[in-house]
Amino acid sequence: MSKSSVDLKKLLSQMTIDEKIGQLVELNAEFFIKSASEVTGPATSFGFSEHGLSTIGSTLNFNGAREMRAIQAKHLENDRNKIPMLFAMDVIHGYKTLYPIPLSLGCSFDPELMKECCSMAASEASAAGVQLTFAPMLDFCREPRWGRVMETCGEDAYLNSVMGVAQVKGYQGDDLSEEGNIAASVKHLAAYGGAEGGRDYNTVELSEHILREFYLPAYKACIDAGAKLVMPSFNNLGGVPATANPWIMKKILREEWGYDGLVVSDYAALRELMNHGVTGSLKESAEVAFRNECDVEMMSGAYYKHLHELIDEGVFSEDELDRSVMRMLELKAELGLFDDPYHMASEEKERELFYCEKHREIARRAAEESAVLLKNNGVLPLSDKIKKIAVIGPFRDTGAINGFWTCCGDKNYAVTVTEGIREILPEAEIVGADGVSAKLGESSTDGIDEAVRLAESAEAVVLCVGEAQDYIGEARCIADITLSAPQRELVRRVCEANPNTAVLLFNGRPIVLTGIADVAPAMLEMFFPGTEGGRAAANLLFGRVNPSGKLSMSFPKHVGQIPVYYNRTMTGRPKRQGDDVFEGYTSSYMDCGILPLYFFGEGLSYTKFIYEEMSLDRREMGESDTLAVSVTVRNAGERAGKEVVQLYLRDLVSSTVRPVQELIAFEKIALEAGERRTVRFEISEPMLRLWNFENKFVSEKGDFLVSVGYADHMYFSEKFTLVK
Numbered sequence: 001m002s003k004s005s006v007d008l009k010k011l012l013s014q015m016t017i018d019e020k021i022g023q024l025v026e027l028n029a030e031f032f033i034k035s036a037s038e039v040t041g042p043a044t045s046f047g048f049s050e051h052g053l054s055t056i057g058s059t060l061n062f063n064g065a066r067e068m069r070a071i072q073a074k075h076l077e078n079d080r081n082k083i084p085m086l087f088a089m090d091v092i093h094g095y096k097t098l099y100p101i102p103l104s105l106g107c108s109f110d111p112e113l114m115k116e117c118c119s120m121a122a123s124e125a126s127a128a129g130v131q132l133t134f135a136p137m138l139d140f141c142r143e144p145r146w147g148r149v150m151e152t153c154g155e156d157a158y159l160n161s162v163m164g165v166a167q168v169k170g171y172q173g174d175d176l177s178e179e180g181n182i183a184a185s186v187k188h189l190a191a192y193g194g195a196e197g198g199r200d201y202n203t204v205e206l207s208e209h210i211l212r213e214f215y216l217p218a219y220k221a222c223i224d225a226g227a228k229l230v231m232p233s234f235n236n237l238g239g240v241p242a243t244a245n246p247w248i249m250k251k252i253l254r255e256e257w258g259y260d261g262l263v264v265s266d267y268a269a270l271r272e273l274m275n276h277g278v279t280g281s282l283k284e285s286a287e288v289a290f291r292n293e294c295d296v297e298m299m300s301g302a303y304y305k306h307l308h309e310l311i312d313e314g315v316f317s318e319d320e321l322d323r324s325v326m327r328m329l330e331l332k333a334e335l336g337l338f339d340d341p342y343h344m345a346s347e348e349k350e351r352e353l354f355y356c357e358k359h360r361e362i363a364r365r366a367a368e369e370s371a372v373l374l375k376n377n378g379v380l381p382l383s384d385k386i387k388k389i390a391v392i393g394p395f396r397d398t399g400a401i402n403g404f405w406t407c408c409g410d411k412n413y414a415v416t417v418t419e420g421i422r423e424i425l426p427e428a429e430i431v432g433a434d435g436v437s438a439k440l441g442e443s444s445t446d447g448i449d450e451a452v453r454l455a456e457s458a459e460a461v462v463l464c465v466g467e468a469q470d471y472i473g474e475a476r477c478i479a480d481i482t483l484s485a486p487q488r489e490l491v492r493r494v495c496e497a498n499p500n501t502a503v504l505l506f507n508g509r510p511i512v513l514t515g516i517a518d519v520a521p522a523m524l525e526m527f528f529p530g531t532e533g534g535r536a537a538a539n540l541l542f543g544r545v546n547p548s549g550k551l552s553m554s555f556p557k558h559v560g561q562i563p564v565y566y567n568r569t570m571t572g573r574p575k576r577q578g579d580d581v582f583e584g585y586t587s588s589y590m591d592c593g594i595l596p597l598y599f600f601g602e603g604l605s606y607t608k609f610i611y612e613e614m615s616l617d618r619r620e621m622g623e624s625d626t627l628a629v630s631v632t633v634r635n636a637g638e639r640a641g642k643e644v645v646q647l648y649l650r651d652l653v654s655s656t657v658r659p660v661q662e663l664i665a666f667e668k669i670a671l672e673a674g675e676r677r678t679v680r681f682e683i684s685e686p687m688l689r690l691w692n693f694e695n696k697f698v699s700e701k702g703d704f705l706v707s708v709g710y711a712d713h714m715y716f717s718e719k720f721t722l723v724k
């Protein structure tokens with residue numbers, strides 16, 4: 001594993017207990033920029049001495065290569081053992097050059113593109129001194145009210161796994177010691193996205209089969225793909241916060257999955273064990289976390305203060321301490337830090353890479369591939385012969401379309417929609433007004449008359465609405481995710497005034513579009529598209545790029561439908577079409593039914609794809625066989641375009657209730673006008689497994705239905721049998 005010339009065992013044997021413990025402490029960079037006596041706020045209560053700080057193993061939240069190099073140089077001067085510090089950041093959707101938030105990039109259904117984005121982010125971050133990112137975030141989520149839904153790749157476990165693995169590969173590359181590669185951390189184990197009511201940090205209560213089938217697979221897939229770190233989640237699971245939870249941290253992670261890498265707590269999670277009320281002191285927190293093999297603790301000071309004492313008391317042995325320290329040293333060695341403690345970070349490289357044309361091109365392509373055309377009555381694409389266009393709405397000319405976790409990027413910097421349109425229509429007159437504000441609690445509609453006047457005066461309107469980027473992300477949860485009332489009014493009035501209107505949506509979660517979906521002639525979902533967002537939007541609006549994204553998460557018709565997701569399970573009294581007698585007794589709502597407004601997997605194009613055929617190469621398969629499914633798709637329109645061919649499965653009779661459909665494979669294909677392609681998928685036995693009531697993953701003999709299409713819109717379905 002270790003590539004370093006340093007003998008890690010020898011190094012370890014020379015370290016004192018306190019120096020070893022220092023390796024297991026992660027602190028904000030502010031601790032190292034200022035001297036210990038100057039450190040302010042909660043940090044003072046941590047009680048770090050100047051000498052103690054010189055032993056610390058890792059840091060987070062620093063600003064660029066210059067700062068990193070200064071901190072590392074000072075550290076190496078002061079640390080007797082000359083062990084380089086590890087530098088971490090939350091690089092979630094880009095470092096400086098920002099690409100779409102993960103929820104949006106999930107809509108691209110393009111893992112290669114995801115990998116390219118993460119590799120680009122890693123190269124910028126690494127130039128700036130980052131050696132580890134706290135990503136990918138793999139928290140499966142069916143809850144659009146949760147602010148961190150933006151960090152997931154949507155509501156499907158398989159899509160999350162595939163996109164998660166792509167992130168790990170993109171960040172880490174093949175060799176961590178190489179320039180531009182950084183370590184990735186699987187987070188947050190486990191089920192942080194299952195927070196009750198979508199309230200961040202809230203309790204999670206799930207049955208084991210739901211946890212195993214939906215919540216855990218993406219973490220596991222990324223660990224299997226070689227992610228170097230794991231971060232436990234803040235939430236309690238079955239009554240015990242993850243950091244203190246032996247079932248998840250020991251039994252599942254270490255024993256079942258065989259993970260032997262580093263575990264780093266989430267920010268101040270050990271202190272928060274006291275807030276949860278599961279420990280009565282910081283010392284107790286240190287004890288339960290370390291017992292569960294949480295190797296490193298971030299920003300609690302618990303190990304620094306109490307681990308030595310716990311070893312002296314015989315609660316832990318020095319061997320246990322060594323095991324955790326060795327994991328940290330191994331990672332540093334893999335990163336090549338003993339040979340180059342700066343991991344090639346340089347200000348010159350920062351200048352060369354930040355916002356460079358190559359990275360902008362990747363970010364733009366990612367935004368284009370991720371946008372989802374939700375509706376189009378023919379208004380789109382717009383003509384580039386337009387002489388006068390109105391660009392209206394609170395997101396018409398703002399760079400604040402990046403979302404949360406903009407890391408060291410400027411969160412308010414992006415190509416705006418108006419700028420993007422101006423590049424395509426250099427001669428046209430572009431008029432614009434916000435009309436209303438997207439701020440929560442704003443009710444003024446005073447600006448709408450002016451917006452309507454401008455809309456009437458133009459040949460076409462691009463209407464940019466959504467939610468402010470500050471309403472999404474950690475601790476930013478929203479109870480009513482309906483597009484705000486003033487914006488709904490704006491959409492209604494502008495669409496009435498000019499039927500040649502296309503609505504562009506900027507949001508970090510699924511939002512409720514009921515009401516405006518009927519009046520808007522066209523709607524293009526951009527989510528938070530990042531640095532090149534406005535340019536990507538313009539390319540899509542004017543047909544320079546054909547939209548190809550498919551929703552990674554369902555958009556409810558009404559907040560009261562939440563959770564609403566495509567892979568629901570059957571009840572004993574499913575709703576029967578036209579059956580009024582049982583209407584009130586089914587598991588449906590009398591006022592809005594059970595189906596979302598827009599489905600997972602849904603998305604239009606400027607061309608038309610026709611699914612012509614689906615065939616299976618056999619009707620029966622044994623446990624060691626594979627079954628091939630061939631699907632033929634034709635581009636029946638007049639433009640080239642891309643289609644995501646999605647394969648779903650349903651287990652028709654099984655020992656546990658199964659979803660009505662589950663995505664098991666997909667492929668995004670590009671077809672010229674008139675072109676036809678046959679896509680071949682292979683089904684193997686592991687894809688048919690379920691978590692049974694004996695707590696095992698098993699496949700069960702019997703009939704399965706395989707379908708192509710999306711959610712409740714399947715083009716073809718065929719049966720096959722698993723024989724045992």
Ligand code: BGC
Pocket residue numbers: 060090134187266267474
């Ligand atoms: C978040 C983590 C993040 C950490 C460090 C926490 O509040 O939950 O996702 O990695 O902070 O910034």
